[in-house]
Amino acid sequence: MKQSAWRIIAIFGTMLLLLSLISFLGDDSVFISFVDDVFFAGFSPMQGFVSKAGLSISDFFKEIFQFRNLQGENERLLQELVAKDNFHHQILELQKENYRLREMLDFQERSSYELIPAEVIARDPSNWFETITINRGSAQGVRSGMAVITSQGLVGSVFKVSKTSSRILLLTDSRRAVSAMVMRSREPGSIGIVEGFSKENVTLRMSNLPPEANIQPGDTIISSGLGGVFPKGLIIGTVLETGLDQYGLLQQAIVIPAVNFNRLEEVFVVLAYPHDEEDEDEGDEFF
16 A cells, blocks of 8 residues: 555544544543644644635636626627627718718709609629619600719610619710710810720720810810710710820820719619700711
8 A cells, every 4th residue: 555545544543543532531621722733733734725725716616707707798799899880881871872862862953854863773794794774664754765874974875674674884885985075165076986995994985086176184075965865065074185096197085984883873864855956966876
């Protein structure tokens, strides 16, 4: 048997012996005092160790309980934070929508056109065509060829119509071309054609301008009204740069669109507009 085992047996044997002596001698205070001193002197270190161990275990379980409480509180606070963050974003979106709708209402009230508001509900996912779909169709008086605008400028024209929706061909599509002129000079002899140019940079190109055309960077380009598709005076964009075409015979210009085609959410369909006398002239319909 190991020495430690013998030591434990000896300690318990001594305890039993002392207890027996106490029982045998009765109320002998001197002896009892002596025995108490010996007993407590021998077992005080063990009692202290057990007490410290108990406190350590108690503290350990208290820390576990506190950790679980903190973990639960952190999860609750995180959920509240996410909810508040979502609520904040919803408020911002509502504020932006409110601003757009106010701007549209003001534009509609000031416009001389008969307009119907529409919401963009889909976009063409392909890279071949630049189209959007709106939630207005023949049931609301929309017809193919009608101009589509925003308060910023020209968007495009109605391409296909169903009863409750319509597809819009944007100015950035290569199939869409617009007769246009420089707003500053408004020279009838300086009518050009605006069409999609770069999809990556979202720019337009104004071509077929005579060499003497009065056009320069910073000029605003507007629809000329020729062709009967678009009303005259709709803002198309701003001239970025000018130069000669590949043959060196005619002028051309790169135009930055007035409308942000990547962020279209609401538009107007022009149901009817007043025609000026000069707009009655015959012209080509570029479509």
